[in-house]
Amino acid sequence: MAELSAGSAHAAVHPPGLRHHFEDMEQQHEAGNLGMWVFLVTEILFFGGLFAAYAIYRSLYLPGFEAGSRLLDVKLGATNTAVLIGSSLTMALAVHAAQTGKRKALILFLLLTMVLGAVFLGIKFDEYATKWHHGLVPGLKWAPDEEMYKNAPLGSVELFFCFYFFMTGLHALHMIIGFGIMTVMTLEAWGGKFSAEYYAPVEVSGLYWHFVDIVWIFLFPLLYLIGGRY
Amino acid sequence: MNWAYLISAMVADPWLGFPLKPIDASTTASSVDHLYYFLTALTLFFTFSIFTTIFYFMVKYRRRSPDERPKAIEASSALEVIWTVIPALLCAFAFIWSSSLYFRNSRPPNAAMEVFVVGKQWMWHLQHPEGAREINELHVPVGVPVKLTMTSEDVIHDFSIPVFRIKHDVVPGRYSSIWFQATKTGTYHFFCAQYCGAEHSGMIGWVYVMSPTDYANWLSGGTKGESMAQSGERLFTQLGCITCHVADGTGRGPVLQGLYGHPVKLRSGETRVVDEAYVRQAIVNPNSMPLPNYPPIMPTFQGQVNEEQVLQLISYVKSLATVEKGTAK
């Protein structure tokens, strides 16, 4: 017969945040990290399909894709790249603050990350508005300037912009979700939920944020810099 | 290959009132059938062996008492190797046989006569270069290689002739080709074999394989129409192509006489051969492949010509291949 008491006497000292199906905090922490990494792999494949399609069409329609790329604002794109890299720095500092139990620093860096994220989204919105104004939104408002469009290969500039909006749009959607995650993290940090013993959600959110940053690092050269202008 | 002939005879003969395979009516059909017999034999052999072995073990080693506890048996690397290597060898054999057959069958003979096929929801338009046009019917002579060049006006279709053991998808925006050489006169089904919408199962027709004399009669009988090249020439003038593509080189566009079949270098540096796909692209999407010495000012004709007319224009351009540059037509 089993000792029922041995099984049910799980530690009198119950670490806060330990979910009951885990044996200990270490198992929970490792499971959470592995879970986020596996999720990020699925995101790589998700974006990967788009990247593959983009690569194929680019090789087929290089002139049109280059023409489309030249219509993008490289300065804004580069600014956004710097903003996002900066936000990854603040995110990493936030995680470090969580690991060392520094609540105020954690909250500060989370807020900074959110600010930079908001700047990114603001610039993106501005770019999209400009494209709309110039009639460069396929399917919804495709009426680009006659002069610019006249000799361009039929359809392939439009195809380029299809990808531009899909890829940056999907990325922006992930940024918005990330913004939401950061809001939750900030509120929980404010409520004192995290400590040097329990900071896994911050760490895992950091992984997500860095991933979204890395996707942009690929998007920027592929979309903005391939216009043959250099 | 007497065994193959024997099996063919067996399976072609109706069993219980219906055959197990279509008749083989092309030069490549029976070789496909032979591979099929081999794979069938393989399937039946292994299925039967596994089934009987399992039955045998089930009976011989049935549980005789509730406490029976069989001894554990060591895994055998030798067995694992054997039943990995043997299937691998059989697969390799089948792959090599199949691939060489496929490779051989994939190239149409040079002297093949051509027929142009346009699929659209839900019918097939077929054009012979001499001008004869058919809907849902294909007349061909026996014993002559026939190459079908096909495209679609709308969605993806598939042209399938079971008795020849051939089929190929018919895709909008590009040309696909298959070839066959019929060996038996007769009337045979062709089907659309790629789901294409409401009347997909109605998109079927008949291949009429005729003796060469009958075919020649058929070709010259019927409505006296223009050949595809003549239709193409008429379109060439009507659509204004002749304005820029002048034979003596004084036009704004390249001279088309003597061009078909030759390589050209594009502005991008890439070299392409002027074939059917090239000419089609030049008509519907000219600025996708600009030429070094000409400004990209050719308008697109997409929407102004349907796929059959494009094929006629291509036939016309082909007919100019043997004309010297500088002479008018």
Added chain:
Amino acid sequence: MSTAAVVESPAGSRVHYLNASYGIKSWLFTTDHKRIALLYLGSITFMFFIGGAAATLIRLHLIEPTGALVQPETYNKLFTVHGVVMIFFFLIPSIPAVLGNFLVPLMVGARDLAFPRINLLSWYLYTIAALLALYAVVSGGVDTGWTFYTPYSSTYAHTQVIATALAAFIAGFSSILTGLNFIVTIHKMRAPGLTWFRLPLFIWAMYATSIIQILGTPVLAITIVLLAAERLLHVGIFDPKIGGDPILFQHLFWFYSHPAVYIMILPGMGVVSELIACFARKRIFGYSMIAFSSLAIAVLGFLVWGHHMFVTGQSVYAGLIFSVLSFMVAIPSAIKVFNWTATLYKGSISYEAPMLYALGFIGLFTMGGLTGLFLASLATDVHLTGTYFIVAHFHYIMVGGAVMAYLGGIHFWWPKITGRLYPDGSARFAALIIFVGFNLTFFPQFVLGYLGMPRRYAVYPAEFQVLNVMSSAGASILGIGYLIPLIYLIWSIRYGPVAGPNPWGAKGLEWETPSPPPTENFEEIPIVTEEAYAYAEPEDVHG
């Protein structure tokens, strides 16, 4: 010997996961993997019969060459619904979401999956997706085929393409989350002493399946997004008129959908390993070969998608590469079949219904798999693609294989899940009916395919009628066969004899806890000291 002990209590007074709490909220907001498995069982069974109803109508319609039942437009919607529902809402989730969810924590000696709330979320996503698919069916239907080929689906179809595609998209996320949960659980939550090579082969199978779910499903997701966008916004990624390539859709689609077939079969293979070991009372012969074969199938499965596209116009060289890889992916499956057969040698074999299903699987999967060689082989594929040969091939594997394995697993673990025994006589009878009905339905279709009858035809030339009638006759038997277990299994929940912890005398951690298990699975987490399937050792067999 593991150290978890089993506490027998008089029936009815013991608390277990089914009676630990009552009320609909305790089910709809549960995080217990066992309850979630039952939630899935309900939804999946429902969807199976929806897909089965479509199949019934299809086979009734095809009795006449001119179509006995419906107009072609409706027929096209029937085969689309059948495919979409059976693939996305039955075959892909079935074993992982029902048996996997229930058993993975038990088999690895854990109290739950790594992320129980995500597990519940994945059931909600499945159910929302299913409701969306049903909405699409009742509000006009969809007629593109489950493959959604462009440009028909993106430009020409006038049916509920977006709703259906969106339903598949959401169901895909359900699948991804299930796979993610299993991977983390298997990596991080195994009981002490449970090394990788002591795991049951069902766990290896679930692990390999989860890898495919993680890597493949996102590509389907993005493909569906592109398709929906093209339809909705009239952008033209797949439209040849602006330079788009409809064949690109097929590459993206099959990049997921081929590995998807391995998502459908690998779990079934895992179940079969468990059943053979138990009912031959022997350790599976070649355990590590079967484990590695599962991984090999998962990897190779990603490299063969082009064999669905041999006649689309891809180059001969691409065809050769996909062909050789497609032959290669057959080898690990062959290895498994030989190893299962060898397990029976000098075993102690009994013929309960789960064993009959397992043996049926081996025979029918062998045949279905071997007919795959005809399709891997380029020269024969040209003739056979787009015909009923393909339909017969995949139904042999999906129905003769995966569904039989699912039924075998349901029967095998039924006592553990419900605490009741089902009537094995009726079960064996049903298994036989299913086997006979299945073969009569699908074997004639191989012949139809070679004769040239294309698939997805609402009307067909008269010379194909005899074989079609044979197939429809078989389908009616098969349909009855599927209804019988529904009846006696539901009956057994109330009236079946109470089951002990291990009615089959099987090895495995799930059998060392009561039937049904308590919510926390084990009183104490067991410590594992022996190999999997250590049947040669004596142990307590509770009848």
